[in-house]
Amino acid sequence: MSVERSENLESLIGSALSAIRNLETQIAILGEDVGRLTAEFSQERAKVQQEREEKDIFYSLETGTPYVVAAPDTIELRAMEKDLIDSALRASTLERRLFDFVSVLSVSRRQFESDGELPDIDSASDIALRTARVQAQEDERRRFAREIHDGPAQAFANAIIGLEFVERAIKMGDNDKPIPALDEIERIKGSLREGLTEIRRFIFDLRPTMLQDRGLIATIEHYIATYRSILPLNVELHTVDHVPRLTHDQELTAFRVIQESLHNSTKYARASQVAVNIAIRDDSSITVSIRDDGRGFEPDQVSAHTMGGSGIKGMCERAELVGGAVTVKSSPGQGTCINLVLPLVHS
Known part of the structure; x- marks a missing residue:
């Protein structure tokens, strides 16, 4: 048996x-x-x-x-x-x-x-x-x-369309009619400049080498200054004088959360103002909050395939991997607040 x-x-x-x-x-x-x-x-x-x-x-x-x-x-x-x-x-x-x-x-x-x-x-x-x-x-x-x-791909695509327009305008023009090519060439140059600016920003976004050399605060200050110069968004940064050294993964997580939050505020929330606050809580953790005045949303209704949903999910997973946590507070018409908490590493 x-x-x-x-x-x-x-x-x-x-x-x-x-x-x-x-x-x-x-x-x-x-x-x-x-x-x-x-x-x-x-x-x-x-x-x-x-x-x-x-x-x-x-x-x-x-x-x-x-x-x-x-x-x-x-x-x-x-x-x-x-x-x-x-x-x-x-x-x-x-x-x-x-x-x-x-x-x-x-x-x-x-x-x-x-x-x-x-x-x-x-x-x-x-x-x-x-x-x-x-x-x-x-x-x-x-x-x-x-x-x-x-970003840059669209700028270059627009430039190609503009060049086709100029080419056809020149072919259709005659000596008695002014050809509207010069105005379009100026627009194309502007579009290409925008594309180049975006590419430079992407290079920095992909590899923020300043983190290793100058630490979290200096890197964020540089990133926000760059952000202000290329996008019509008023970003305020409030931070403490000294932030205890975090692990490299924690610093990268804090940087990525700020980066993703600013991206969402600009592209999806259509915010005009964002406040980034960095503070120490009870000498045991560091908090990073990003609050905007955008159109807001219902967090419970955001899924991974909706616009911005995969970014929020990615922020939460990144934080969990380094022992931290991300919370999202938002409602339609009331803006959004992303809050990151990371434990401090005591020697």
């Missing part, structure tokens, strides 16, 4: 492994399907964008404007372009989440195969934490990719 039960157990273990493998395969296939859909959204968006740009150029030349303006009959195309961008973002997020889940299943199955046991709660938490670290890196890369698309 005991032999029969042992054989039955082995059979159930085999069935469990088979079920996990099948689930891995099914979810991976779903992830690939979503990935193809993401690519289709992006390709369709590129076609719509090209059609919209052609209409804008043609309309501008027909009406004799000195630069490219939006054609009245492109409203639907612009709305379609925005919907395709949003759909591509949602699909991309879903694809990433599906493959993250496949990774967790795969690690669990391999442990089951080698040790004969599935991960317990602590081991599962460790797997989830490792996955979260990788996911946070990927989220940040995707955020920068989107910023580059909306």
